Amino acid sequence: MPDNGKLKLGLYWAASCGGCEIAIVELREKILIVDQVADILFWPVAMDFKYKDVEAMPDGHIDVCLFNGAIRTSENEHLAHLMRRKSKVLVAFGSCAYEGGIPGLANLFDRQSIFERAYLESPSTDNPQGILPQTSYQAPEGEIHIPKFYNTVKTLGQVEDVDYYLPGCPPQPHQIWAVIEAILSGNLPPKGSVVGANDKTVCDECKHTREEKRIKKFYRIHEIIPDTTQCLFDQGLICAGPATRGGCGALCPQVNMPCRGCYGPAPHQIDQGAALLSAVSSVVAADTEEEAARIVGEIADPIGTFYRFSLPSSLLHRVRLG
């Protein structure tokens, strides 16, 4: 491809839902500006590229690669290494690439149990021979290789050197644009920074009124109709907002849905789930051990609740194996 002075952009989609790709389209008319300033060299979801085209590029040919999705398979990992090699700047784009995201909840299980569920047990499956995916298969036409399914979902950062992290499930368009602008202007923060997000947490952007917290009972979202002006956490809903990096504009709390934590840990957090767990349990209004145990005992699925997006990037990464 001719070097016309435009920014050479690559986009890749690993283990993710595709929402991040849509988020780029969500730039709307600004996508035209992107087109004016950038050449898209690789975007499998939108255009027909072959891996060999990329492999054929010289190393560092791509200026910026927006890599979304977690590392679920050997193919994901392979592309992570490839894109790193071919890109000057590798951006973990979206929650899955950044912290594991929803696919990361698969770390509650292992490959075996996932396969059994997906290929054998699920009610819609008809697989009388019990065939499970194989990495290679001898077909009449020759040997077919398919990527290996890992036991553990990893983040992009866990398999490759990442320059920037852009959180969000999906990242908010205005934040994407801000990052693109920063790249275009060359005004880039130090390597390893989280970009397109704030230093403060979601609470900072949340319009709800907060009080001192004393929680007598926790509710799940279907159990109450919350007051639309009061802090949802104060009302007993487990809102990840206090423990989640801001930047999204507190979209979910604004529509009375507790924050789910997609923007990942706040700058000084070590483990997002542990931080949220500590905050939630500390404000339980219980003065005896029994009462405290009873109240927190009503919280279902602690990992799913506190580590909805961050399990692979948490301290323990996954549940114990074998």
Added chain:
Amino acid sequence: MAELYRADVLVSCLHGRSPELVSALKQELDRRGLAGEVKVVETGCRGFCTMGPVLTIQPNGIFYTDVQLADVPEIVEETLVKGRAVQRLLYKEPATRKVIPNYDAIPFYSKQMRIVLRNCGMIDPQSIDEYIAVGGYEALGKVLSSMTPEQVIAEVQKSGLRGRGGAGFATGRKWEHTRKAAGEVKYVIANGDEGDPGAFMDRALMEGDPYAVLEGLTIGGFAVGTQQGYIYVRDEYPLAVQNLRSAIDRAHEYGLLGSDVLGSGFDFDIRIVRGAGAFVCGESSALMQSLEGKVGEPRAKHVHATDRGLWDRPSCLNNVETWANIPPIMNKGGEWFASIGTERSKGTKAFCLVGKVRNPGLIEVPMGITLREIVDDIGGGPPKGREIKAVQTGGPSGGCIPASMLDLPVDYESLTEAGSMMGSGGMIVMDDRTCMVDIARYFIDFLKDESCGKCSTCREGIKRMLEILTNISAGLGKPGDIEVLESLAKTVQLASLCGLGKSAPNPVLSTLHYFREEYEKHIAEQFCPAGVCRALIAYQVVAEKCKGCGLCIKACPQEGISGTARQPHAIDQVKCIQCGACFEVCRLDAIQVVPRSAVTVGSNGGNGYKPVREVVR
């Protein structure tokens, strides 16, 4: 009443034979197919005690006395079928043996005036319909529909009705005090704790006409302004409790008790509280203590019960007889009632006439009637050959009135002046065979057990009086005893806490007053002229009078009389126990009572008896 009958047979009296008589009558009527025509009614007491059980056959008013079971077929055949009286069952005048077929012609009844006992023995006490049929609840209707509480009280005051329990406090004034006393909650209480031995006026009333008590109490409740009444009945009167209970239930059913009585907006209820039968619980403060569930003992009454009574609330306590007087007063007016009786004692009074008269029983007489009229005309006088010696009124704490004062009118003041009291209506007639020392001893002995024991004078004083009286009647009296007795009696009278204690010495004081010489004889001469105190007497055959009939020989339980026919007999003083059997049987007055000291030599050569002191100790 739903059914009509040709005749009613009223079986009165609570004689043990009555229930059998009733069932026999019913059986016989059944057998004769008369069950639908003749109604057998069990009524309350008719008062004619010696003649029970009595039968009244209405509408003829035929009055049979002392009816036996065997008489039933004859009564049915003769009277109820053929309409003739059975002559042998009719009442005969004792003196003349004249037959009196109708009860209102009998002197026992003719001298009486029945206001309180108007329905006793006339209606079925369990039937509210019968009570209403004879005019019951008219008074309550009148009061609730046309009178204010103040008017009711004014009417009672006009009537001059005084408490029939004994003290004679003006009923109207008591009601007025209660009405005016401060406090929201008040009570009216009927005292049915009739404890005097030999008295059964209240019992007859509660058993025979319970609705009259309820009606009176309801009117009283309306007048003093309360919604709660109590009837305190001693548990020894189970039939009274039963009849009152069922009466209260019926009254509730008829809207005559409970909320909104007779649609007047007046709420009133009555509870029955059963007392354990302590004599002292007839005393108002003790009764209220007992009602509260405490030990029934009196308290100092410087503040009246009308201000602070039951549960420290204003309480109006009246005797059941007083309450039963209220409906007639309301019906006929206070003036009518006041027209009966004397200047200060109005209306009638029920008495239990007992003792040495021919016709003992329950009577009701107008105030002011003389004792003599009661004893001689109604009571039929003393038994043959005896003389009236005294009349004791007012129960155990009343006094004895000597025969010389029999013309005394019966009213509160006269009786009190004579050293006795009206009391609740006991009246015991004594003849010359009654020893006044013994009578005093008897009553004091009763009071010894019935004093509550709270205050020292009553408890200890009565005990000591009894000691002295017992000694005197046992021949152990000594000079000075009478004076000690008098001083003790005075102290007990003056210093005791309640009415029981204050009146307890009355038997002693009144007998001492009227019969002091009898006491002196007991002590100085060691002789009981009435022949009652056995330790002091001996029986002797008067040889001149004895015809040697041998009756006394047969009568003597000790086989202590000997003698041959037609020769004067002799009493062995060693064997004699002074039972008096010989004296009673002798038709010739040949056996006389003499002092012990008068009998001389016995068969064993000694003086025939052990020294008295030795015998007693």
Added chain:
Amino acid sequence: MSWVTLTIDGQTIQVEEGKTVLEVARENGIHIPTLCYHPALEPYGACRLCVVEIIRKGWSSLHTACTHPAWDGLEVKTNSPLVRDVRKTIMGLLLSRCPNVPIIQELAAEYGITAPPFPVEDPTENCILCGLCVRVCNDMVQAHVLNFSGRGVKRQVGPPFMEKTRQCIGCGACTSVCPTGAIEIVLEEAGVYQAKPLGPTAAIYVPTLQAVPRVPVIDTDSCIRFRQQDRTNGAIADACGACQMLCEANAIDFDQEDEFLDLDVGAIVVATGFEMWDATKLSQYSYGKSPNIITGLEFERLSNAGGPTGGEILLADGRKPERVAVIHCVGSRDHNAHEYCSRICCMYSLKQAHLVRDKTGAEVYEFYMDMRAFGKGYEEFYERVQEEGVVMVRGRGAEVEVLPSGKLRVTGEDANLGKLVAADVDMVVLSTAIEAPHDASEVASLFGLGRTPDGFFAEAHPKLRPVETNTDGVFLAGCAQGPKDVPDTVAHAGAAASMALALLGKGEVTISPAIAYVDEQFCSACKTCISLCPYTAIGFVEADNVARVNEALCKGCGTCVATCPAGAITARHFTDAQILAQIEGLFRIPVIEIPNTQYPIPDTQLPPTKESNHER
């Protein structure tokens, strides 16, 4: 309050309405005899002795002065011939009932009766049925144990069915109001002071003769009112109250409660002392089974000149003891009780032995394990006591047995002789241990104190900081820190006072640097931390929309740090980074395994291992 005027014995008296004639008379010095009256109880009018002649509206009658209200216009004669006459008869009656009761005899004599005028039935009868005991039991104590039963001459006083009842709280109120001494209290539970002369004290007493202020106190454990409140959970709240009713100075206030004073102080000295160990816990010493087995403290009370015997050492029955045993280490140095040495017992036991010898001349046997006479002059005293003839038995007193004769047999091993010895004595003094007060744990949590395994408060350092605690500004003095004798306690207290003064003298305190701070750049105003601070040191600053730590209030516990969901709060000196580094350090030090030790030790010779942990 309206006033009424009445005449008593010719004396015209104006009084407030609502009193009784008896009260008015007594207030005016007019004597009216009574037996069934008690000013603290409702008048009853049973004895009738207080009858007076009352003339009202021209009517004269006899009434009991105790029940009759003082109405306006009454004319009262308390001593008229009639009154005297009646009273004489009453006294005659009462004397005949109770011929041998002194007060009855005296009163009777007053009215000229010297011998019972009526036959005496039961010369031992002492009860005049005045009902005082019944009223006090029902109205005041509200125990409802005593009442009358029977009527008339059969009336008697007693518990239901004349049987023992557990409702009786043994308060003794009935005995104290009984005018004739007809009620006797028999203590059934084992107790030390059952009999005279060491009888029980009243529930109101002056604590000691040296008490300051020297006023009586109410022992709420013994006071009928408080006991009934406790027993019925407050349902009976107004029992007794006799003292209040009778106190002329109106000085009794039952509603007085412990007051809590808030004081701002710069230093606190905890000198909460000790408690005596309960000797009933070791049953072999039979404490409580004989009144003559007493503890050292009880012995002190006994030999005190202000004590119940005026300082005489007497047995429960009033005799002088002839042989006394003192048993050391009761509850101390014992695996079944306290393992520590109580330190003071040896010396007080020796002193008591000396006192017994001195005051009674009785033989004294000291059963001891070791004689710890370590202080200045102590050993010399030990020598002296030995010279006084106290028999020293080396060996723990093993058992005290109450013999049927009432004597006490002490057995033990004489370790010097190597055989069992026994001594039959009249009195045993148990040198019981001292222990930390039962509420030491509450006091400890109040002041943030630690406690050593013996239960006493922990000093900051056993050797170098014996009066300080781990809480700045809180110091220990005396036995609160551990068993001490008097000189040690005085020294310890002096040291505590000096430490406190030194602290105050500086005028300022340095606070610990280990406190929390909020990085306001990262605080997002979620307010999670605000409710958690025990010292309200974190406040929310609305103006800046951040939480902020007040450094003077913060004690550095770190609760907020652990809670802050944004990680915006840091605990100085205990930062997350420091602690995490500690944890990492535990596992990243290469370990050399040396046989026979299981402890990892760092080996600087080895190169650091490379760990592939992901770090953000």
Added chain:
Amino acid sequence: MSDNGKFEPRIVGFVCNWCTYAAADTAGISRLQQPPNVDVVRVMCSGRVDPVFILKAFAEGADGVIVSGCHPPGDCHYNSGNYKTFRRMPLIERLLEQYGIEKGRFHWGWISGAEAPKWAQLTRDFTEQVRNLGPLNWKRMFASKEE
């Protein structure tokens, strides 16, 4: 793993300065027998124990974790720091279970300054308990189980 092949668990104890640390200190001074397997991390208050510490310890390779503070309600030097402890710990307990870390590897409770023997006993008992559960070794689990 010691020479003789016997598994020696590594245990991290987070203890508060005033109670359990004091108890541990006293236990040491008193020469009470304790296994060396427990490494103590002192914090000022059990309320300072961030769940992260516990996760970190397991992540780093601990086989067991102890959190111990002052007895509630009143023993806490900071009045109510231990309240936060007893509110957090039950939830962490559940979280750890969900992670697959057995209950027996995590102990939280109270030991006062006066309970040195209790501390010694706890370290002995807990070490034995964790020893019986075998090695956890979270890091090695990752290395060995992942391709």
